[in-house]
Amino acid sequence: MRNAPVPEAPTPRTLPGVPARRGLGVYIFRSRKAIIGLGLLVLVVGLAALASVIAPYPATEMHPLDRFAPPGIRYLFGTDFYGRDLFSRVLFGFRTSLLVAGFSVVFAMALGTVIGVIAGYSGGTTDTAIMRAMDIVFAFPVLLLAITIVVILGPGVLTTVLAIGIVYVPIFARIARGPTLVVREQAYVEAARALGQRAWRIVARHVLPNVSTPIFVQATINLATAILFESALSFLGLGTQPPYPSLGLMVSEGRNYLELSPWPTVFPGMAIVAAVLSFNLIGDALQEILDPRLRPTWTGS
């Protein structure tokens, strides 16, 4: 105990039905899904982070005498058309996938939350205007919108981050707006306002804690779809550009030589599945913990 306990009105930090974040950890380690997902994620992130240490060869080093080598001791996953080591390339591909997905989701999460909270907290015309604008973004099929953004900005890693990020902003805005509308009407917010607290302070102390849980769950799910998204854009030649290693690009290249050797197509694809599955498992487990009715939301791509 720090000081003498002062009787204080309990501040509800979360909405009814949503367990406090402190309790979340306990539930996570009870869920088998979450444990498998976390294990897979640690593996993928570890491989990506230590890619330059673990990779037996540089990602672009060619071995002309070992083209299309099958998986074996010398080349764990085999080699591609140029005799490049697939295992090394997959490791560096993980790095690109995770970085692009991570940055785009953080971008969408930050911008979407700000927009959603402003809309929900202001209410009235501001709210209507903002949410109608978000609806317009929603009116475009996601991949088509992302492709359009790439065409305007020109392909590249930064563009991919922006394209995926912009497409996801309305999702986060909608999720942030909901709890904001509820919190805004609570007595403790009224009290804070009566005390003369500034809007940004009320938002930071009362609104954000209530918004953060659903936002983080959505972020986990969107990390999964963002990896799929990045790989699809790269597959179409509109995402990561060569010589940067990208899993989607590897599948796109390998596909041309399917009859000669399946490995350059098989392994990068399996790597994408592993990364996506890890986030999907964690996201699904989190949803189950937070919503006992197990109401799923759309997570496909």
Place this chain on the structure above:
Amino acid sequence: MQRYIAQRLLLLIPVMLVISAIVFSLMHLIPGDPAQVLLGFENTDPAQLEAVRRDLGLDRPVYVQYGRWLGKVLRGDLGTSVRTGRPIRILVAEAFPFTLELATYALFLAIVIAIPIGTLAGTTRSRLADGAMQTLTLFGLSLPAFWVGAMLILLFSVELRWFPVLTYPALVEAPLANLRGFFLPALTLAVPNAASIARMVRASMVAVRREEYVKVARAKGLRETVVVRRHMLKNALIPVVTLIGIVTGYLLGGSIVVEQVFAIPGVGRLGLQAIVQRDYPVLQAVVLMVTGLFVLVNLVVDVIYVLLDPRIRYA
């Protein structure tokens, strides 16, 4: 009811206006002179550039340009391709049936796969079976479509030779060969959508399971299959209908990837080719068409939703 539909139809006008304005801006947002963009970057003849500029009315204010363009689009004139010189209306009309068939076939497969899996997972009392099916659907959501397509080609077309490689005869001329040719692409496109629909069906069944009318049906002594099929599934599928609207968006977007993998000359491939060839009027038309279709499908889904559930009343 009629009022609701009328309202939704009226609302369609501003939505389509804003979308068309955004799509129109696309041409102006692409770096460089729109006339040069239209003409293609290799053509630098100043006389032709000037002609295109005059033709586009680039000397006029932007809203006048937009109005003129919109007027043409509404009359069905989508412009001409700068690469082939052919009317875009015809290019789109040639490509559209492929995409439409692919998306419809995929939606059909997705529903046929998803409903039994979701119903089973939502009604079984075995935690193991439910867990297995949930893992399966989660796995389905984690598969990149282009990779699934490549693997299906490898397995069924290259190794087993069960399905022809990349042949798409017309549906009217050779229906069976057509359905066979489109099976692998449609399956590829169906997989992630089947997974998400199955999850929705499961969740919906779990929710319905606790309803009073289900208890009543059981108490009446109805057989379990009748309870599930007639009382539970019928009600549980109502929220699933809304998902189909969302799924359509993913089918339209996903078909871009699947058409590329399976070399299907649909709208997605037309759009991608336009990007590679910098044929921006074609890209503009494709984006406008596909987005318009998506908005329309969502409208139809919303109306069906209201028709299906008499409890929902929209003012």
